[in-house]
Amino acid sequence: MSTTVYTTMESPFGRLLLSGVLPAGGSTAALATVTAPGQKYARAEPADDWVLDPEALAEPVAQLAAYFAGERTSFDLPLAPEGTDFRRRIWAALDEIPYGTTVTYGGLAELAGEPPRMVRAVGGAVGANPLLIVRPCHRVLGANGALTGFAAGVDRKRWLLELEGGTRGADTTGGAGGTRPTLF
Numbered sequence: 696m697s698t699t700v701y702t703t704m705e706s707p708f709g710r711l712l713l714s715g716v717l718p719a720g721g722s723t724a725a726l727a728t729v730t731a732p733g734q735k736y737a738r739a740e741p742a743d744d745w746v747l748d749p750e751a752l753a754e755p756v757a758q759l760a761a762y763f764a765g766e767r768t769s770f771d772l773p774l775a776p777e778g779t780d781f782r783r784r785i786w787a788a789l790d791e792i793p794y795g796t797t798v799t800y801g802g803l804a805e806l807a808g809e810p811p812r813m814v815r816a817v818g819g820a821v822g823a824n825p826l827l828i829v830r831p832c833h834r835v836l837g838a839n840g841a842l843t844g845f846a847a848g849v850d851r852k853r854w855l856l857e858l859e860g861g862t863r864g865a866d867t868t869g870g871a872g873g874t875r876p877t878l879f
Contacts, residue, residue, distance in 0.1 A: 696719045697716050697717060697718050697719060698716075698717045698719075698746055699714055699715070699716060699717070699727070699742070699744065699745045699746070700714065700715050700716075700717045700724050700745065700746050700747070700748035700751045700752060701713060701714040701715070701741045701745045701746070701747060701748070701752070702747065702748065702749040702751075702752045702756065704756045704759065704760070706731070706759065706760075706763055707763055707854065708731040708732065708847065708851055709731060709732040710732060711729055711730065711731055711759070711827075712728070712729075712730045712738065712739070712740070712741065713726065713728065713729050713752050713755055713756065713759075714726075714727045714728045714738075714741065714745060714752075715727050715751060715752050715755070715775065716775040717746075717748065717751050721751075722750070722751065723751060723754065723773070724748070724751040724752055724773075724775075725772075725773035725774055725775035726752070726755045726772050726773065726774050726775065726826065726829065727774075727775045727776055727777065727825065727826075728776070728825045728826065729755070729759070729825075729826050729827045729828055729829055730825075730827060731827055731847040731851065733847070733848065734827065734846050734847045734848075735822075735846040735847075736822065736823065736846055737825070737827075737846060754772060755770075755772055755829070758770050758771070758772060759828065759829070762828065763858070765858065768794035768795075768859075769794060770829045772829065774826065774829070774830075776824075776825045776826055776830075777825070778820075778823065778825070781816070781820060782820040782823060784807045784808070784809075785803065785807050785809075785817055785820035785821060786820065786824055786826070786830050787807070788803055788806040788807035789803070789821070789824065789830045789831055789832055789834070789835070790830060790831075791806050792806075792831055792834045792835070794831075794859055795859045795860050796834065797834045797835070797836050797840075797856070798834065798835060798836070799835070799836055799837065799838050799840075800814045800817050800818050800821070800835055800836075800837070800838070800843075801814050801838060803817055803821070803835050804817045818844070821835055821844075822844060822846055824846070827846070827847055828855065831855075832845070832846075833845055833851075833852045833855040833856060834856070834859075842856075
């Protein structure tokens with residue numbers, strides 16, 4: 696039997712809500728969701744049956760804080776997002792996009808082993824990503840390199856890409872150096 700636990704943390708996006716799955720007798724939760732204020736299709740408040748447990752989610756909070764400070768370029772966390780097999784394949788492909796780079800939705804379909812005609816379905820899976828920032832859906836751009844859709848807002852997507860030093864051109868790389876961007 697497991698318990699869904701949650702905590703919040705301050706970020707450049709405002710207060711993030713993190714939830715995780717804590718196994719019976721365990722002390723560390725597998726991260727299930729990370730959501731920002733005003734994020735589309737995401738829970739803004741913990742569910743009634745969630746248990747506040749900042750200690751169980753201390754590591755995700757620490758890693759996100761280091762990411763926002765420009766001190767971390769990847770996450771090493773147990774994850775427990777809920778989704779269909781298709782969505783899980785797309786979300787796993789997000790993990791393959793290196794820090795400071797971007798891909799198109801078509802490129803992401805290819806990374807996930809899906810045919811190019813699945814671009815719209817891939818976009819839907821990206822939009823349903825429950826692990827904002829940790830699973831880098833902000834690194835996915837439109838076919839023309841445009842900053843298309845981001846559940847937490849295009850300004851936040853731009854901010855994350857600037858933090859990572861990535862370029863806005865599709866399928867290109869950029870350095871991670873420089874100063875941290877100002878949000879909005």
